[in-house]
Amino acid sequence: MSATSHRELSTLFEEADKAWDEYVATVKRELVAWERLRPALVERLSILRARISSSLEEAEELKVKLELGLIDEEKSQKKLNALLEEIPAMRSELEQAWLLLERNTLKSILHMKRLNLPLDVTEEDLRKKLESIETSFKRHIIDSKDVYEELKQLVEQQLQLVST
Amino acid sequence: MSSSGVCPALYKDSKGKFYCKYAGGAEVDPAFMPCLMEYWECPYYVQAAKAKKMEAAAKEKEEAGVSVVQPEETTRVVSRPPTAVAVEAEEESLGASELENLIYQASELTKSWEEYERAAREVIEKWEELRDRLERELLSIDSSLEAYAAELNRIELKHKLGVLDENQFEDLKKELEGKISEKMSEKENLQRKIEELDRLVIPHYKRVKAAEVKPEIAKLRIALSKLEQKFKEGGITEDLYKKLKAELEAKLKRLEAIREEVEA
Numbered sequence: 001m002s003a004t005s006h007r008e009l010s011t012l013f014e015e016a017d018k019a020w021d022e023y024v025a026t027v028k029r030e031l032v033a034w035e036r037l038r039p040a041l042v043e044r045l046s047i048l049r050a051r052i053s054s055s056l057e058e059a060e061e062l063k064v065k066l067e068l069g070l071i072d073e074e075k076s077q078k079k080l081n082a083l084l085e086e087i088p089a090m091r092s093e094l095e096q097a098w099l100l101l102e103r104n105t106l107k108s109i110l111h112m113k114r115l116n117l118p119l120d121v122t123e124e125d126l127r128k129k130l131e132s133i134e135t136s137f138k139r140h141i142i143d144s145k146d147v148y149e150e151l152k153q154l155v156e157q158q159l160q161l162v163s164t
Numbered sequence: 165m166s167s168s169g170v171c172p173a174l175y176k177d178s179k180g181k182f183y184c185k186y187a188g189g190a191e192v193d194p195a196f197m198p199c200l201m202e203y204w205e206c207p208y209y210v211q212a213a214k215a216k217k218m219e220a221a222a223k224e225k226e227e228a229g230v231s232v233v234q235p236e237e238t239t240r241v242v243s244r245p246p247t248a249v250a251v252e253a254e255e256e257s258l259g260a261s262e263l264e265n266l267i268y269q270a271s272e273l274t275k276s277w278e279e280y281e282r283a284a285r286e287v288i289e290k291w292e293e294l295r296d297r298l299e300r301e302l303l304s305i306d307s308s309l310e311a312y313a314a315e316l317n318r319i320e321l322k323h324k325l326g327v328l329d330e331n332q333f334e335d336l337k338k339e340l341e342g343k344i345s346e347k348m349s350e351k352e353n354l355q356r357k358i359e360e361l362d363r364l365v366i367p368h369y370k371r372v373k374a375a376e377v378k379p380e381i382a383k384l385r386i387a388l389s390k391l392e393q394k395f396k397e398g399g400i401t402e403d404l405y406k407k408l409k410a411e412l413e414a415k416l417k418r419l420e421a422i423r424e425e426v427e428a
Binding site (some may be wrong): 031032035036038039042043045046047049050051054057060061064065067068069070112117118120 | 300303304307308311312314315319321322325326327328336339340383384386387390391394404407408412
């Protein structure tokens, strides 16, 4: 065997190993960055969900209070208009933020599975998330059918990864 | 007003249930309503009475086309001794001026009260609106706290699983605990502001509401009764029914407390 073939054979997988080590380091770094950035996103989602839900409930209450004679029509209409005005913007922000969360969650699970890192999410957690998406869509907390479908698809993909 | 002390709008069906004509035929419970007592203070009675008055006034105006001139009454003049008249006149003028003074003072008092009432109602309305906004902010803060608490649990789990090393975990934990502490402080501040606002406004609320506490109580009782009916008929969800019922009962309790204070 020549000296060249010997050298080639001994350095054969070095580049792949180097690429892999870089990949591992990058993933670990980005997972930590994700843990740092996630709380602000989750907080915003939580606030938007609560605000939209409460505004929708209040709008329903106003209608019933008007029927019960507890509030006059002008006052009720003014309050209703104010509530209905703020909901679309909050909804749109919620939908985009929620998609961002689930896309990044899917990527984090995918990379963790590749590195054989233990997952912090269970199948039960993901099934509850799917229920939450259904409920949010039924209650008009999210409105867009496309966003609803995409969210469901993202969480189903997460479920598939977690269960294999 | 009916001499029997029973509201003329109250009626009973064959099953023995009571209903109010003036409240659009809503079911009522006379045990808790003013139907059998001071029904003239009931807001529905007042509304119906006003409407009747306006109808009568409109009718009168129509009939006022024909007017009859009545002869003037002749006044009898009684003669008295001059000194007695002078003393009597002086006494009368003192009494009259005291009376006029008191009438003037009472009118001024009425004006002051009306101005106070107007200003107080404005403040109360703003207080109710602001309180709603502050309650919504509190709701946002509670949502934030819930989210951060969940994230803290998450990173603790990741640390246990070995995904985060000690330094990474401590750094992230410190950040989250900092945010939680910030939000808690914001919440306490907001709650203090709401309490301060309540402390200042509630005495005015009580003064203004004391005058209308009985009709307001009646109105709330009718509303509760209508709410029950609506829920039985499936017109609203159970969650909404429970929430509104709790709100109305809390308002009733507040007003009844004011009534007790006023009547004490």
